[in-house]
Amino acid sequence: MPSDLERCIMKVVDGVHAQGSYFYMQIGAAGRQPFPDDPQISRSPTFPHIGASALPPSAGAPASRARMKEEIKEHLDFFGTAATNAAGFDGVKIHGANGVLVDEFIQSMFGRAVEAVRGVVRVRLRLRPSNRTGGMGMDGPLPTFSHLVMRVKELYPDFAYLHVIEVRVDGGREVETDDFIRKILWAPRPVISAGGYTRELGMQTAEEKGGLNAYGMWYISNFQSDLPKRLEKNIPLTKYDRSTFYMEILVV
Ligand SMILES: Cc1cc2nc3c(=O)[nH]c(=O)nc-3n(C[C@H](O)[C@H](O)[C@H](O)COP(=O)(O)O)c2cc1C
Incomplete structure (x- = not known):
């Protein structure tokens, strides 16, 4: 029996489908990013502050508790349940950027191996190799992210697409692009890229590189x-x- 919230969400999904478009549900776990003084955490015991390890996201911020081995399995089940609940959507997108839990498992500063999330329908993945916000930004991300992208490509021929966030949104820093994913590793499969697109930059990128651009704040x-x-x-x-x-x- 769907809840009121689920019924409302499905109305939106139906509206998008009626316009001939597609709708993917993003699923993710925030990991260490939220702080215990975040009202969402402190008011609800159902939101434990756990991350890939007990490193705080920034100096002086509260450290999360390192997740235990059995909690990894539990989280995989959470992802599976969330994907199952997304029936009616065209697929799910796993949030693996911006320092959320999956990103923590990918990046080397945590010293942990990435855990694969399997068993979902149409899947896309969101990555941000060059991200420095939220205490992320491993040294030399290229080999790790290259390996990840190549493995996803090999293992999941039906994987819908990758979504990358360009680092220029970090403002003031030298612009780095994730073209190595787009051009070398994932091609010819579809890439969506986001991060600081204006109308002009979006059109230029689409013309020169292909793929789709996403707009966040302007949206x-x-x-x-x-x-x-x-x-x-x-x-x-x-x-x-x-x-x-x-x-x-x-x-x-
Ligand atoms: C208020 C806000 C909430 C966001 N929430 C998410 C999120 O839940 N998942 C995600 O993958 N990205 C999230 N983002 C990042 C955006 O999707 C986008 O990648 C980012 O804003 C850069 O694109 P832009 O320069 O076009 O805004 C959020 C951004 C903003 C401003």
Whole structure:
């Protein structure tokens, strides 16, 4: 019996399908990123603060508890359950970027091996090799991420696509691109890339490199007025307001 929330979500999914588009559900575990003084954590015992190891995400931040071996299996089951619950969507996307739990298992500073998540329907994966935020950013990410991408390619011929986040969103830092994934490793399979796209940069990238571009912050401030149409017709975009990005939600 679906809950009220699930019924509402499926209405949105049905609406997207009615317009001839697709909808993937992102599933992920936040790992060490949320702090225990985050209201979502402190008010609910169902959100233990665990990560791949007991390293804090930044100096002075509370350290997460290193997950125990049996909790890895438990988390794999959580991912499986979440994927099963996504029936009605066109597939699921595993969040493996921005320092969330899967990213922690990939990157070497945790000294842990990556655990494969299996048994889901149409899967896509979101990666961010060059990310420095949230205390991430292993030295020399290329061999690790190359191996990961090649293994996914070998093991899962039906894998829907990879979604990478370009590092230029880190502002002020030298721009690095994840073209090695797009051009060398994953080609000719589909890549979606996100990170700091303007209309001009998006069009240029699509023309020069192919694939799809994703818009994050611009989508938030323009989704009600149809961002794709605005981009297509070159209608000015409504500027986003960072102070509205994150809200406190009471979890009971
Ligand atoms: C408020 C906010 C929430 C976000 N939440 C997620 C998330 O849950 N999962 C994810 O993969 N990326 C998340 N992102 C990252 C965006 O999907 C996107 O990759 C990032 O904002 C860079 O693209 P942009 O420069 O077009 O905004 C979030 C970004 C913002 C601003």
